[in-house]
Amino acid sequence: MMKVVRPVLQLAALLLPWRLRRQFLVKLLGWDIHPRASIGLAFLDVDMLVMGARSRIGHFTYARHVAKITLGTGAVIGRQNWISGFPVGSNVAFADCGRNPTLVVGDEAAITNGHRIDCTDGIHIGAFTTVAGWATQFVTHSIEVRSARQRCAPIVIGKYCFIGTRSILLKGAALPDYSVLGAGSTLAHAYAEPYGLYSGVPATRQKNLDSTYVYFTRQSGPCW
Template identity: 45%
Template sequence: MIRKVLAAVSIGLPWPLRRRLLNRFCGARIDPSARIGWSLVLCDELEMGPHSHIAHLTLVKGIRRLSLGEHAILGSLNWVSGFPQGLTDSPHFRDAADRDPALVIGRHAAITSRHILDCTDTITVGAYSTVAGYRSQILTHSVSIRESRQRCAPVTIGAYCFVGTGSILLPGAALPDYSVLAAGAVLNRSMAAPHMLYGGCPAKAVQELPEDLAYFRREEGYIV
């Protein structure tokens, strides 16, 4: 609790001083070249690689771990939340003791602006992937109508993927490496084939993609 209070009150400090405070007293591991804007980041473990960046007005709460690889970006106005571990007085997710409320963004990957991420279980965004546009939702927990109970499962976005604006990814969803999820698609299961365009509700394979597309071969995450 003390760590979270310090993280919250440090928002108004100059960034070099704020970074030192987070590293020394809040258990963070933030590279000197990384930066957090005017955002509230409340988690047990924070790791930011070289030149990674959390933009302004993003809220991170209720998760155990936030990890950004080298040059990774978590953009502005995102809402990242989860159901914390260790709430013994709660009936939720008692059968999921191995769940990890975490957000892991790989090197040169980006989550743009105004997305909602439910990290009750782990969300992984692979290297060089982009959660693009805005208004996408990634959910790791839901209600089972059949069992009348809550359940959770991780969501995985592979390397060199592109998630179009307004997409929804549901618990257990997995997008293979070198894949595109079309705008507005609903991905509700694990897909297997790479180099594929997935789209629709629910999402299905729509079209094979050439392996030599420039997006799949770039060496920098930022697209100009």
């Protein structure tokens, strides 16, 4: 029943002052929203939302059919992001995938504006990482041509990473800590070696990066 009325409750609370809206969402939906967190004019039809201190979600971000979204301390999801998935048990195509439709944005990490995020399976974005620019796609599911079946796998992004604008990250991809994914690249593999520039279609390791770069050693939050 709650899943049916949740969108109605959110719409009813949308024009309340944030302090009152936060109390409304915490008490009626059971979400865990820190008093110092904030949500703009966003529509979030998710089972659970956890927001740490100073975290925020921008205007016109839309999320639906995601089991849980977690934002760490100082984490940001910007404006006009589209986050979607399939609820567990709702689609026979993914019945045997053992998936976890969640999004985790680590401490001081940022997803900027206008990205598309498919949480059919889990996505983990590490602390101090930036999903920069706009129009980057995270795609955790696709059709496996050999078996003509839908398959999914999580995407894992390490800490202190930088993802350039208009990148595509496919199911099972992993970007290691302290790494850069070049603009317009397609990450289709799980890499493990840190301090690297990965770019191309498909993305491969192009060169090593110096561990002393300020981006990799900073203690402040999003750089945008």
